[in-house]
Amino acid sequence: MAAREATLHPLAAREATSTRPRAEEADPIRLVYQVDRDRVIHTRAFRRLKHKTQVFVHPDSDHVVTRMTHTIEVQQVARTIARALNLNEDLTEAIGFAHDLGHTPFGHAGEEQLAALLPEGFRHNEQSLRIVDLLEGGGHGLNLTDQTREGILKHSKTRDSVASEAWGVASTLEGQIVKLADSIAYLNHDIQDAIRAELIAESQLPDAAHLVLGRVHSERIATLVTDCVLASAETFKGPQPHICLSGEVLAATDVLREFMFERVYLHPEVLKEAKRGQQVVEVLFRHYEAHPDRIPGWSLPDDPSWRRAADYVSGMTDGYALWQAHSLGLIR
Incomplete structure (x- = not known):
């Protein structure tokens, strides 16, 4: 296993520094980050x-x-960049x-609703960390x-840019890759979904998106991934290696992202459905806050x-949340 890591770039994360x-005993056949992945x-x-x-x-x-x-x-996008x-x-x-x-x-709509209801707010990246630290593994977490x-916590961004640093920058290049891969993935598949829903047309x-990134889905993905690899590799030669896009591609990506906010994420039909989901989240939260004895035993008593x-509510799937709200007589 040590021989496998020896072939990585000098800047790559390694087991020895994890x-x-x-503390726990090393796995006999898997490296530490393989263990993390499998546990998740x-x-x-x-x-x-x-x-x-x-x-x-x-x-x-x-x-x-x-x-x-x-x-x-x-x-998939992140692993492609990491391998390159x-x-x-x-x-x-x-x-x-x-x-x-x-x-x-119900996506970010549910997140926004819980954020408005909780004394400390609610952010999905922090909840992701809470899940792996506490809620899974019978209250002991996954270790x-x-x-x-750190990569889980620092993957989130603000609306300003795909390069924004809302929760700081991950200390590993691998964590930085996932943050950018998240934007590459969601922008492109959300375009496809919006076209299918007839909210926009290609x-x-x-x-800027067409001229710089490409005219179809596969071209945009290829441009963004390739540009990330080439631009990031250039920074590896200097004193501050990091994961990034070139200036031209970053600017075009941010233009495309703002377009998606204006034309898709904030579209009246999308917001209408989101509002229904928020109502379900709110009534369930208020119900279980008032009746914590009805929360299943896996929560922290x-x-x-x-x-x-x-x-409990944030962990529900869309269908289960709707079923719960109907079963409890909280919605009609």
Whole structure:
């Protein structure tokens, strides 16, 4: 196993520099970041992603992206970049598979609703970390490496730019890769979903997107991934190596991202469906905050009722949340 890591780029994350919150014996056949990845994939939280909304609530098409398929696409893009740069693919995979475990039902709409209800707010990246640190493993967490945990926390961005640093910059290049791969994946698959939903047409995308990134899905993905590899490799030659896009491609990507906010994410039809999801999240949260004794035993019993309710409701799939709300007589 040591021989395998010896072939990586000098800047790649390695087992020798990895740390865990709690010391444990080394696995006899797997490197530490392989262990992290496998632990994430076998969680209940990971399985539930297949029935959680990405953007479109209650889609009529089986081809609409879910939180699970988004996660798989992020991991694929991230691993491609990591391999091209000869960085640690195992760490990239572990972060990629875990980054969205904390997403609520009904996508970012559910997240925004819980953020408005909780005393400390709610952010899905922080909830993802809470899941792997506490909620999985019977309240003991997964004991993932600190490098994976940091990548999970720092993958989020603000609306300003795909390069924004809302929660800081991951100390590993692999963590930085996942942050950018997240944007590459969601921008492109959300375009496909929006076209299927007839909210936009390919021809309506900004000129910058067409001229710089490409005119079809595959061209845009290829441009972004290739540009990331080439631009990042250039920084490896200097004193501050980091993962990035070139200036021209970053500018075009941000133009495309703003277009998606204006024409898709904030579209009246999308917001209408999102509002229904938010109502479900709110009534369930208020119900379980008032009746914490009805929360299943996997939540942490010593936490305040609002925290336990948030953990339970945020972990629900879209369908389960709707079923719960109907069964409890909270919605009609």
